[in-house]
Amino acid sequence: MNDKELNLDALENADEDTIKKIAADCPASDEEKERMFAMSRKIYKERTKESNNINDMEVSGVDVYKRPAWLKFAAAAAAIAIAAGAVTGGGILLKRHRTQPKVDSSEIEERAMSPFGDLSGCRVRLSNAAIAPAVFEPNEENRTALLTALNEGEWNKISPDTPLPDGESELIYLMNDTKPCRLTLYGDHTICYEDNSSKERYEIDIDTENAVREAIKYDPEAGDELIYLDVNDLNNINSVWLTTSSLNPDYTDIYVPPAGKIFTVPAKNCRFCVNEKWDAEAAFSCENIPEALSIFTEMEWKEADCQPNFGDDICYVAFRCSDQDGLFNYSLNVYSNGYAYAEYSDKSTGEAGSGLYMLKTQDYESLHSAFVNEAYVQLNNMDPAEEIKHCKPLLMQISRTDDTSKLLNLYDNAMNTAADALKAASWEALPDDAECGEEVCRLRINENLYLQTYYFYDNNVAVIGYEKKKYSVSPELTDTIKSLSDYAWKIAEPHSQLENEAPDTLERGKEAYQNALETKSKFNGGALYLLDIDTSSEGYRDFGDGYGGYLVRNVSSIDEINEMYHQTFSDRYPENSFTDGGPYYERDGKVYWYVGGRGSNIYYLGTEVVGILRRTDDEIFFAVENSYGGANVDDTPPWTEQTEFSVVVQPDGSWRVGKLTVPY
Incomplete structure (x- = not known):
């Protein structure tokens, strides 16, 4: 019997039991089965070519995708072909084998496939609303269950323009060898298939959907690996495969220059202050920016060749971190002059060390910028009480209660009193259209990060900052600020003459003030x-x-x-x-x-010594009124600021400049 004499008509409508029975009764070697299987597939294709063409012309509308019919046919055809071979070649087989070998019928079984091919060997990454923009790789058991469900499901092709349902979706990323694709599972029993060149939409049966949803549940305890993408774009089916290893966001790597190596610490144990020395209460958390701390590794740490004087230099960044048990501790201070001092200790190993470094301008400015930006992000989500804890007041000015355009510098105890009142107050956010009464006082605070102005109204509403955020405050806070204003302005009232003071003191003070401004400018220049x-x-x-x-x-x-x-x-x-x-x-x-100059206040209009404030044993304090406004720039209304200027009386009666605030 040759290949063409095989009669396959009876197999076209044969049921599975008949086919399996035929296949089970036919002995053959693995090599013979493979050859016969390929032969039968070829014959079937030839027999069904015309029929398929007819079907393609007749069928329209929904395309139902089921397991390939040729697989059933091919299995049975191969069985018959093998049976025929067993008759004509039985003598040869008997010569080779004294006993008839057993054939496992599972060797010839149908392989279920999805509309886009066999997915059983695909790599899988998954994402959903709970973990986005991260993805995770499921454990092997769930990966296999997912791909089996996708391969064996019933897929009904529908129009890609079918409206998408509301609600969350599940993202399934597959990598088949080097070909990526994405399946988006929606809540209406549909899946959207996308690769780099096509997009299709299918409806799946409920059993398949349930099996898929069960397999894609994130379970880290079962071995699912969470991965934080280098490129956070879940719409790009290629970028989700760029990250090859997972990063635990709860921990971060910190390069410690005195040790010359990296330590891994909890991100929540990393904190920083900007534009001030270390203050635990004012420190910001690094918990949301662990990746930003990689900047320490990227910087060039050159040991300094001299010991600078840090007296008046601003501490640009003060950074502290520790491990979970507090055995490892690290501190870093970066100053405005480019120097950095680092110190660490590791009790678990007994190691400790410190170092002084001279940083490149680009490095410490990038470091400063990164931490300042994060501080702004966190401050934007804080209420005023929390904000002032993190922003150290460097200068505070308070207005008169009868004229809020006149501001007075507060010092020491008065400034602390105002800061404590703001910290202790309760701030209830109000809508932008909330009404304000009559302004009763103004408090301006030059913080280490920015300038903030608080406007207080007689209906216990406070408006803050350029964004004009509105808050409801207690009457006690409004009264405290008003009382502080009245007290501060009372003791700051200037006098033209003090008792037992020389009559020309005020005039000499005016001359000393102008000379001080000129001399300071010359030396800086x-x-x-x-x-x-x-x-x-x-x-x-x-x-x-x-x-x-x-x-x-x-x-x-x-x-x-x-x-x-x-x-x-x-x-x-x-x-x-x-x-x-x-x-x-x-x-x-x-x-x-160093050739460089300080900036100037574009709203500055003029300055004048307006009176004498007080005198101690060897120091005289004068009141200076500085005028500002937008007359030469914009429509900013005018205002004045009262500051202090002092002279220190020398043993010979001469004067030298003490306190001086440059007004421009």
Whole structure:
């Protein structure tokens, strides 16, 4: 019997039991079964080609996808072919085998496939609303169950324009060898299939849907691996495969330069302060930005070759972290002059160390910017009481209750009283259209992060900041702020003459004030009339850390510059002395002047000493009124600020400048 003599007509409508019976009774080797199976498939295709063409022309509408019919037919055809072979070639088989081998009928069974092919070997990643934008890889048991359900389900193709249902969806990402695709399971028993070139929509039976939903439940205890994507775009079927390893968001890696290695610590144990020294109450959490801490690894940590004076330098970033048990502790302070001091200890190993580093300008500015941005994000979600705990008031001004355009600087105890009242208050957010009464007081706070203004009204409404956020506050808070204003302005009332004071004191004070502003400006600008500065290209030196300056030829230390400066300014106040870091730098026994200037207040209109405030044994305090407004810029209404200026009386009766606030 040859291949073409096989009569296959009886198999086209044979049931599965008949086919299995035929297949089970036919002996053959594995090689023979494979050959016969391929042969029967070829014959079936030829026999059904015409029939399929006819069906394609007649069928329209919903396309029902079931298990391929040729598999049943091929299994039976192969069985008959093998049976025929057994008759004609039985003698040969008997010669080779004394006993008849048993044939496992499972070798020839149909393989179920989805409309897009066999998915059984696919890699799987899943996502849903609970874990987005992350994905997870299911454990092997669930992966197999999912792919089996997709392969064996009944798929009815529907129009891709079918409206999408409301509610959440489940995302199933498959990688078949190198071909990715995505299945989106909706709540209306439909699945959308997408690859890089096509998009189709199907309706699936309820049993398949239930099996799929059961298999894609996230269960980390069962071995599901959560993965945080490098590219957070769940709409891109390619990008979900870019991340090859998982990252636990609860922990972060911190590079510790004195140790020269990385430590892994809980992200919640990492905290930072910006523009101030370390303050545990004011610190912000790094729990939401563990990935940002990789900046420590990316920075260049160059050991400093000299010991700077950190006295007046702003601590740009103060960072602290520890491990879960508190055995490992690390602290880092980064200063405005580019220096950084790091210190760590690890009690579990007995290791400890510290180091002083000179950072590149780009590095410490990037570090500062990253932490400031995160601080702003967190502050935006805080109420005023919480905000002021995290933002240290550097300067506080309070208005008069009868004229809120006049502001007065608060000092020491008065500033602490106002801050404590704001922290203890209850703040209830109000809608933007909430009515405000008459303004009774204004409190402006220059915090270490930004300037914030509080407007208080007689109906116990407070409006805060440029965004004009409105809050309901207690009458007690409004009364406290008003009382503080009345007290502060009472003791700040200027006088033209004090008892037992020389009659020309006020006039001398005005002259000293103007001289102080001019002298400070000259020294910040290089004091060219006192200092011999080589402004040629030969006199310029690049410090290699983002700074450079021109050589000051007639001094060898900053102390010598301070001796000149202190002929006008008293050294009683630390801010009246120059330190290494600007505008003068001391390097290798030489002094350099850094070319740079401070900004100015575009709303500044003028300044004037308006009276005497008080006198101690050797210091006289004057009231200075600074005028501001948008007359030369915009329509900003005018206002005034009252500050203090003082002179320190020397033993010989001469004066030197004490407190000074530059008004512009």
